[in-house]
Amino acid sequence: MTIYRLSDTCAVSSQIQPRDVAALAAEGFTTIICNRPDGEDFGQPTAAAVADECAAHGVAFHNIPIDRSGLTMDRVERFRDAVAASTGPVLAYCRSGQRSSVIWQASGSP
Numbered sequence: 001m002t003i004y005r006l007s008d009t010c011a012v013s014s015q016i017q018p019r020d021v022a023a024l025a026a027e028g029f030t031t032i033i034c035n036r037p038d039g040e041d042f043g044q045p046t047a048a049a050v051a052d053e054c055a056a057h058g059v060a061f062h063n064i065p066i067d068r069s070g071l072t073m074d075r076v077e078r079f080r081d082a083v084a085a086s087t088g089p090v091l092a093y094c095r096s097g098q099r100s101s102v103i104w105q106a107s108g109s110p
Contacts, residue, residue, distance in 0.1 A: 008089075016032070030088030036065055079107045
């Protein structure tokens with residue numbers, strides 16, 4: 001997993017694994033946002049599995065999947081709200097990081 005920093009408060013990456021959450025929390029991420037729908041690829045961890053690890057490590061988790069229907073204003077607003085509510089740096093992930101970068105840009109988040 002490669003983390004791309006988009007700003008001081010937001011970064012994106014490709015798919016994370018539940019086992020990555022502890023290290024991400026240790027790096028200072030306080031919120032993780034999943035922009036990937038469950039079942040997109042064989043063997044991909046579910047958002048619920050990542051959410052469970054986030055809960056165990058005191059990291060806020062938001063599931064805002066961007067599927068084939070694309071970006072909607074509702075998703076953009078939910079992303080913006082999740083970033084605004086975060087108490088520290090946010091990591092958003094999807095398959096490659098591209099969808100997460102697009103929603104971050106559309107949200108106007110810092």
